[in-house]
Amino acid sequence: xxxxxxxxxxxxxxxxxxxxxxxxxxxxxxxxxxxxxxxxxxxxxxxxxxxxxxxxxxxxxxxxxxxxxxxxxxxxxxxxxxxxxxxxxxxxxxxxxxxxxxxxxxxxxxxxxxxxxxxx
Amino acid sequence: xxxxxxxxxxxxxxxxxxxxxxxxxxxxxxxxxxxxxxxxxxxxxxxxxxxxxxxxxxxxxxxxxxxxxxxxxxxxxxxxxxxxxxxxxxxxxxxxxxxxxxxxxxxxxxxxxxxxxxxxxxxxxxxxxxxxxxxxxxxxxxxxxxxxxxxxxxxxxxxxxxxxxxxxxxxxxxxxxxxxxxxxxxxxxxxxxxxxxxxxxxxxxxxxxxxxxxxxxxxxxxxxxxxxxxxxxxxxxxxxxxxxxxxxxxxxxxxxxxxxxxxxxxxxxxxxxxxxxxxxxxxxxxxxxxxxxxxxxxxxxxxxxxxxxxxxxxxxxxxxxxxxxxxxxxxxxxxxxxxxxxxxxxxxxxxxxxxxxxxxxxxxxxxxxxxxxxxxxxxxxxxxxxxxxxxxxxxxxxxxxxxxxxxxxxxxxxxxxxxxxxxxxxxxxxxxxxxxxxxxxxxxxxxxxxxxxxxxxxxxxxxxxxxxxxxxxxxxxxxxxxxxxxxxxxxxxxxxxxxxxxxxxxxxxxxxxxxxxxxxxxxxxxxxxxxxxxxxxxxxxxxxxxxxxxxxxxxxxxxxxxxxxxxxxxxxxxxxxxxxxxxxxxxxxxxxxxxxxxxxxxxxxxxxxxxxxxxxxxxxxxxxxxxxxxxxxxxxxxxxxxxxxxxxxxxxxxxxxxxxxxxxxxxxxxxxxxxxxxxxxxxxxxxxxxxxxxxxxxxxxxxxxxxxxxxxxxxxxxxxxxxxxxxxxxxxxxxxxxxxxxxxxxxxxxxxxxxxxxxxxxxxxxxxx
Numbered sequence: 001x002x003x004x005x006x007x008x009x010x011x012x013x014x015x016x017x018x019x020x021x022x023x024x025x026x027x028x029x030x031x032x033x034x035x036x037x038x039x040x041x042x043x044x045x046x047x048x049x050x051x052x053x054x055x056x057x058x059x060x061x062x063x064x065x066x067x068x069x070x071x072x073x074x075x076x077x078x079x080x081x082x083x084x085x086x087x088x089x090x091x092x093x094x095x096x097x098x099x100x101x102x103x104x105x106x107x108x109x110x111x112x113x114x115x116x117x118x119x120x
Numbered sequence: 121x122x123x124x125x126x127x128x129x130x131x132x133x134x135x136x137x138x139x140x141x142x143x144x145x146x147x148x149x150x151x152x153x154x155x156x157x158x159x160x161x162x163x164x165x166x167x168x169x170x171x172x173x174x175x176x177x178x179x180x181x182x183x184x185x186x187x188x189x190x191x192x193x194x195x196x197x198x199x200x201x202x203x204x205x206x207x208x209x210x211x212x213x214x215x216x217x218x219x220x221x222x223x224x225x226x227x228x229x230x231x232x233x234x235x236x237x238x239x240x241x242x243x244x245x246x247x248x249x250x251x252x253x254x255x256x257x258x259x260x261x262x263x264x265x266x267x268x269x270x271x272x273x274x275x276x277x278x279x280x281x282x283x284x285x286x287x288x289x290x291x292x293x294x295x296x297x298x299x300x301x302x303x304x305x306x307x308x309x310x311x312x313x314x315x316x317x318x319x320x321x322x323x324x325x326x327x328x329x330x331x332x333x334x335x336x337x338x339x340x341x342x343x344x345x346x347x348x349x350x351x352x353x354x355x356x357x358x359x360x361x362x363x364x365x366x367x368x369x370x371x372x373x374x375x376x377x378x379x380x381x382x383x384x385x386x387x388x389x390x391x392x393x394x395x396x397x398x399x400x401x402x403x404x405x406x407x408x409x410x411x412x413x414x415x416x417x418x419x420x421x422x423x424x425x426x427x428x429x430x431x432x433x434x435x436x437x438x439x440x441x442x443x444x445x446x447x448x449x450x451x452x453x454x455x456x457x458x459x460x461x462x463x464x465x466x467x468x469x470x471x472x473x474x475x476x477x478x479x480x481x482x483x484x485x486x487x488x489x490x491x492x493x494x495x496x497x498x499x500x501x502x503x504x505x506x507x508x509x510x511x512x513x514x515x516x517x518x519x520x521x522x523x524x525x526x527x528x529x530x531x532x533x534x535x536x537x538x539x540x541x542x543x544x545x546x547x548x549x550x551x552x553x554x555x556x557x558x559x560x561x562x563x564x565x566x567x568x569x570x571x572x573x574x575x576x577x578x579x580x581x582x583x584x585x586x587x588x589x590x591x592x593x594x595x596x597x598x599x600x601x602x603x604x605x606x607x608x609x610x611x612x613x614x615x616x617x618x619x620x621x622x623x624x625x626x627x628x629x630x631x632x633x634x635x636x637x638x639x640x641x642x643x644x645x646x647x648x649x650x651x652x653x654x655x656x657x658x659x660x661x662x663x664x665x666x667x668x669x670x671x672x673x674x675x676x677x678x679x680x681x682x683x684x685x686x687x688x689x690x691x692x693x694x695x696x697x698x699x700x701x702x703x704x705x706x707x708x709x710x711x712x713x714x715x716x717x718x719x720x721x722x723x724x725x726x727x728x729x730x731x732x733x734x735x736x737x738x739x740x741x742x743x744x745x746x747x748x749x750x751x752x753x754x755x756x757x758x759x760x761x762x763x764x765x766x767x768x769x770x771x772x773x774x775x776x777x778x779x780x781x782x783x784x785x786x787x788x789x790x791x792x793x794x795x796x797x798x799x800x801x802x803x804x805x806x807x808x809x810x811x812x813x814x815x816x817x818x819x820x821x822x823x824x825x826x827x828x829x830x831x832x833x834x835x836x837x838x839x840x841x842x843x844x845x846x847x848x849x850x851x852x853x854x855x856x857x858x859x860x861x862x863x864x865x866x867x868x869x870x871x872x873x874x875x876x877x878x879x880x881x882x883x884x885x886x887x888x889x
Contacts, residue, residue, distance in 0.1 A: 015415075015423075022414040060384065061377075068374040075366035078406070079317050082359040087413060091359050092315045103317035107367050110321050114374045 034081045038074060045070035065118035072111040080104040123557040124618050140266075147270050148257060152250035155277035158640065159246040161648035162287045165663075168242045171650040173691060173708050175291035176698035178217055179241050181209060182291075185222040186237045193218065200703035201693070202715060203685050203737065211380040212709065216333025217293050220244065245286040245295035252537075253277040255302035260541045262309045262510055263503070264548060272544030276302075278635075280642040281488035281536035287648050294533055297334035300326055302537055304340055305517075308347075308368060309510045315360030320367030327368070328375035331382055338391050339534055343520065344368065345398035347513045352398075352405060356509060362406045369399045390451045393439060400435055404428050458527055469769055473762035476530040485525075487646070488532055490638045491631050492543040499542025502549055518542060547628070553615065554624045560614040652695065654752070666750070672743070672849035673699035675842050680741065687734065688743040689723065689756055689763060690716055696743065705737055713766070720767035724760070724775055726799040731837040731864070734854050741841060742852045746806045749813070749847040751822035757789060758823065760802050790826040804833040805852055808840060813847075836868045 027035070045067060052063050083092050083100035095103070162171065170179045185193040194210045201207040221240050228235045253273040260272035276282055285294040304326040311319035331337040348365045351357065373386045373395070386392045408424050415421075442448045457463045457471060471477055485493050500518050503511035517538045525535035615621055649655065654666040676686060677700045685703045686696050693707020706716045718737070722730040734742070747755035756763075760780070767775040779796035782788050789803065797803055811819040811832045819828045838852040858867040 019411060019415050026414060064377065064384070064387065065374070068370065072370035072374065075370050075403075076317060079320075079363040079366055082362060082406070083315065083317075085359075088359050094314045095316055100317070103321070107317045107321045107371065110325065111371050111374065114371065114378060117378055118374065 028086070031081060031085060034077060034084075038077055038081070041070050041074040041077065045074065059120065061118050061120045065115045065120075068118075069112060069115040072115075073108060076104055076107045076111065079107075122559040124559050124615070124621060125557055127557050144266055144270065148254060148273060151253050151270070151273045151277045154274075155249045155253050156246040158278050158643055159249060159283060159287045161644045162289050162650060163242065165644070165648060165655070166650050166653050166665075168239055169289055169650050169652060170238070170241060170291055170698070171287070171289040171652065172292075173694050174293075175241075175289070177694040177708065178291050178293075179238070180694075180698045181213065182218045182221045182241055183237055185218050186225050190219070190222065193222075201697060201707055201709070202712060203703040203705055205712065205715065207709065207711075212711065214293055214331075214333055214335065214379070214381060216329060216331075217244075217291070217296055219332070220296055241291045242289045245290050245292075246288050248296045248299045249277065249282070249286050252282070252299040252302055255299055255306055256537060256540060259302055259306040259309065259537075260544050262306065262313065263514060263541060264545045267551070268544045268548035271548050272540050275492060275540035275544055275635075276537060278639040278643075279489060279492065279536055279540060280639055280647060281532050281539070283639070283643050284488065284647045285533050287643070289650055293334040294336075297330060297336060298533065298537065300330040300333060301336070301340065301534070304330055305343075305513070308344055308364065309513060311364035311368065312360060312509055315358070315363045317363055317367040320364045321371055323364075323368045324371035324375060327372040328378070331376040332379050336534065337376070341386075341392055341395050343513075343517060345395040346516055346520070348398045348402065349394075350512055350516060351509060352401065354512070357402075357405050357409070359406070359409075361509075362402055365399065365402055369395055388448055390443065390448060391455060393448065397435060397439070401432060404431055458524065469762065469765045473759070473766070477528050480526055480529050480532060484529065484532070487642060489536065489539055490635050492539050492635070495543035495546045496539045497542075499544070499546035502545050503542065514538060514541060514545075550624070550628060554621050554628075556615070559616065652699075666846055666848070668844035668846050668848035669695065670699060671844045672842065672851060675844075676700035676702055676741065676743075676851065679842075684740040685738050686741045686743055687719060687722070687737070687739045689719065689745075689759060691759070692743065692745065702741075705739070714770055717767045717770035720763035720765075721771055721775060723756075723802040724764045724767055724780070724796075724800045727801060727804065727835065727837045728865070729774075730801045731854075734837075735857070739854050742801075742805065742838065742854065744802065744805045744850050744852075746847055746850050747823045748806065748810065748821035748828075752846075752848055753823050755806075755823060755848070756802060757806050760800075761787070763802070788826060789821055789824055789828060791829050798833065801838075804835055805838070805850060807832050808835055808850075808852075810847075836865045 048063065048067050048070065052067070057063055080100055080103075082088055083095050083103075084097045092100070170176055181193065181196075184196055193215070196209040197206060198209045199206040201209075221237070221244055224244070225235070225237055225240050228240070253276055256276045257269040257273035259269075261269035282298060285292065286298070304323050307319050307323035307326060310316070311323055327337070327340055330340060344365070348361060351361055373392075376382055376386050377384060387396070405428070408428055411424060412421060439448065443450055457468070457477070489496075496518070500515055503514050521531070521535040521538050524531040652669050654668075656664045656666060658664050673696065676684075676696070680702065682701070683703065685705065686700065687705045688696060690706040690708060690710060693704040694709075696702055696704050697707060706712075706719050710716060718733060722733040745752075745755045746757070747753060748757070761777065764775055764777050764780055768777055780787070780794055780800070782792050782794055786792075788794075789797070789807070793803070807821075807828050809832055810821075810828060811830050813819065816830075819830065820826070821828055835852070837855055839855060840850070841853040842851040843849070855864055858864055860867070862870070
């Protein structure tokens, strides 16, 4: 999700700069690590989607499973991120970080089971 | 603290909770037993037999699965259905039901329990109804508490609205689908409450099972996004919603595409686009929230809001654009017929012709739900009172399902669970309020005046917190209503004395008792007929079994070559394939409208027109259902107008519906019947030699209460092959072309003329045997 377009209209540098600084200052290293993975997944998804639009959709199920695997992994990781984020502690009263990671693992396994089945 | 009745005071909390959980387990076990037992009327009154129409196909497919294994089933091409087209069964079926039976079958055989596959199929629906009761218990527990859950489980266990589709032998997709529906919803609510990706994944896995089992999965596909959307619009977005919805949607959508019959629909049809849209919206909102938490500048946030709204609008525009560009399939006809009840009649007569697609009549709500239908709105109001996220779900579900149940009879089935849940919430609130032994202390109550409600709440502190809360909910509503009427300051509303309590409780228990009586009566009388076997009552009250259908199907099975093609109206296709094991032209999988219209045309045109059609399709036997002798109203003459209409849809020049009515616009089969009617193949086959049965007396058709002509129709191109005991099923053999090249009519006339010169032999009815 590249949201920088809208802020770029007014005060392009300063607003994004503030955001970036705030992010750097207030995010723990763990979350930054997760974010790096998220960015990688997003790029991978964009590449696949561009291929699908520009070149061919031909093995449609293969495209769908590849794209779903990035999107799915992205949202599962994003879920993990929000669950282990200390700011959300009172929202996830019953989900400890360990539990969140276990959930993440199970979700990913199930997701990739279907991905492999669908690759064809 | 004063109490209305003495309470034991020497019990430790641990004892109380242990006893309560033991009682819950016992109650659930008993409810499961009751749910299974009440579905066995069909087996006890008749026999262990597969019911109705669609189950016969499911049963046949399951037999293939059990005998040949899963891969064979998956690749099964059935050349005998839709002759001569055939049907790719593996790709046009929801395999969940058959797979479930297959797994159970193999499991039992692995345990050296040689159970017949038919018995597994017959008992599958009752077995799953017990699981449904459990799933409803879990679901309702999330809404209120365990006692409401138990009530809901008991309601869903015996409510006729669900039993109607799940009696023993009713081996249809709905048998397992309602359990899956409730369990998916439970997982969804749980995921939303906890913010757990595990429950989201579980919801997705059960959603996958549901997709594999029933076309009604689209209901879940739209219910959960709708719930998510409403929560977002109410400003109730939380990270929990994001976690629950994202994990459900991604895994659920990918897994649903594994079912061949569904294929790429989840990414290409309008029915599934709402889920995708809400998924995208959630990503946007979640991202906005994240940015917000880092930057607090007002201007920045405004810009962000505009960006989100713009993206949302762009997404909607892209959806519309793609629909016009035909990248996304528009809504299907079945969907339109949900919103415009007249749509199907105009455009898709084949959907309108099915009785369970008709709008629901008011009495059937009472028949199917009895007193739950009165409690249902009260339960929904109670949900409004608390309005946690999960209550919003019940409210949306109630609104949507009520509408759909009003549109189509069969969708009563999706309404039933939410009615049970909401009624259980209402009923258990009532019981909570009136079973509570706490008495208000009068002087405090009168003194406190406006602070009445908290005072009551504090007195109920003895009870578990959520229960007291819910109990309050009910009292509050009563109080609010009462104070609104009086218009003065609210007074303490509480229950005084034993007599008031008894009056309410006895009434409530009375309602429950009547409910049980009603359910048992409705199940045993209305919903337990296999419809393959009919029952009537003799004059001495004993039961008389009418077994014409199986008689006819077994006659076909034993007296015709295996390749003999049987033509009948599509209702009987699955039964002929299942019981007679003969190829059919059309069956209940109504995928090819033209083929069905061809059969309709053959049935509704004259012999001369119909004969080439029959010959071109290699038809050897024609089978009609005729109820005129016995008064069986579901026969082909009553369905005849639908055949005409469907044929008219394809051949509007040759078949016209008005031709089949008398000039006065009446639908008649007697002397005044129109010419097209009298000459139609269906009429001739139904009434062929019917008048002879009455020995010269007036021949009465008992379904339509009309006297048919004394000189019945004659047949030149067909021979009567078999007629069952009560004339319900009549089978005709199609004559081959005349050996001398004459047309069959003149050949017939010639043969008759010859016979007349000799001594006319007595025509024997079953001569062709």
